Amino acid sequence: MREVPIIQFFPYNSYAKLTRKDVLLIKNFVTYFFQPVSVRNRTNEMKGLASYRDGMKVWKFAKSFSSSAEEDWFTGTDEYQAITGKTENWNRGAYLVNGALHCAQCHTPRQNDGMTRGKLLPFQELKNGRRVSTWLKGGVLPSGKKAPDITKTPDGKTWPILNDQDNPKDYKVQVLSVFKKIDYEKMQQVYMNQLRHLTPEDLSAVLEYLNDPNPFN
Secondary structure, three states, X not given: OOOOOOOOOOOHHHHOOOOHHHHHHHHHHHHHHOOXXXXXXXXXXXXXXXXXXXXXXXXXXXXXXXXXXXXXXXXXXXXXXXXXXXXXXXXXXXXXXXXXXXXXXXXXXXOOOOOEOOOOOOOEEEEOOEEEEOOOOOEEOOOOOEEOOOOOOOOOOOOOOOOOOOOHXXXXXXXXXXXXXXXXXXXXXXXXXXXXXXXXHHHHHHHXXXXXXXXXX
């Protein structure tokens, strides 16, 4: 997956963060639990240079001169690397959010190069003279609709984290009920296909990361 010139758009860069072990587990699951079907290929909807797979070699070459370490960590094609100084739970959440769940693909602004980046420096913009992270702070969908900031609850509060006093099942029900408030019509597919299948522990890891989404501050 990482060696061939795959088109680096939604959600390839996120899936590239998965470990080889997890990729093979997914492959085995698909192979053994689903029967192959005959489906006509969809018409290529990519435009310009992006419509040619070999053309992506040029895009990747040009990008190699402008990428920062931060940008490569989020959008490059290497496996997720744990951030030192962060907890194991935080890193688990970062791996899920930036990998399989690919949250940033909708909830982070994009620039003209198609990458999930903020203004000025990667994932940053100026507010009151200070550079602040735009990672997961909201983006614009292809339809023109806005994807909300998910680094806080719809009420503007921090996400609840599972602790020793919580019943894991009750905790999961509580958190998922909050997720449903995030424009449920657009998030319904995410909720049905991803969030409700997470264990309470993984869900808590995701929320610990969302409460502190910028590992470079």
